[in-house]
Amino acid sequence: xxxxxxxxxxxxxxxxxxxxxxxxxxxxxxxxxxxxxxxxxxxxxxxxxxxxxxxxxxxxxxxxxxxxxxxxxxxxxxxxxxxxxxxxxxxxxxxxxxxxxxxxxxxxxxxxxxxxxxxxxxxxxxxxxxxxxxxxxxxxxxxxxxxxx
Numbered sequence: 001x002x003x004x005x006x007x008x009x010x011x012x013x014x015x016x017x018x019x020x021x022x023x024x025x026x027x028x029x030x031x032x033x034x035x036x037x038x039x040x041x042x043x044x045x046x047x048x049x050x051x052x053x054x055x056x057x058x059x060x061x062x063x064x065x066x067x068x069x070x071x072x073x074x075x076x077x078x079x080x081x082x083x084x085x086x087x088x089x090x091x092x093x094x095x096x097x098x099x100x101x102x103x104x105x106x107x108x109x110x111x112x113x114x115x116x117x118x119x120x121x122x123x124x125x126x127x128x129x130x131x132x133x134x135x136x137x138x139x140x141x142x143x144x145x146x147x148x149x
Contacts, residue, residue, distance in 0.1 A: 038073070042100050
């Protein structure tokens with residue numbers, strides 16, 4: 001396989017995933033009233049726990065000023081909480097609230113329902129092959145990400 005074909009496949013994979021993720025909000029059980037990026041931020045905080053703005057921006061690949069704007073809305077709606085670091089008052093920590101946690105769980109459950117729905121026609125051998133392939137891809141991409149952090 002050539003490097004060019006590899007890059008084409010990565011691009012196609014990204015576009016397919018993006019289209020599938022965009023359909024999460026269109027899925028019948030996915031009517032939470034927040035955009036996909038806001039929901040991903042809630043899920044990120046639910047999994048990662050209390051984090052600094054720069055850490056979240058890095059994980060979500062969102063410019064810090066854009067993330068600040070999103071956090072204002074999420075905080076105003078009681079989905080995230082902000083606290084100043086007592087040891088270094090220049091740092092601010094963000095965490096998901098109980099209400100935000102519930103929405104993150106609903107979003108994850110809905111995403112799982114959507115994936116189940118879209119994959120319902122896969123044969124068992126196709127599902128096994130796809131699972132093995134995704135495990136391999138995740139392992140390699142995690143290593144690539146760590147090397148380029």
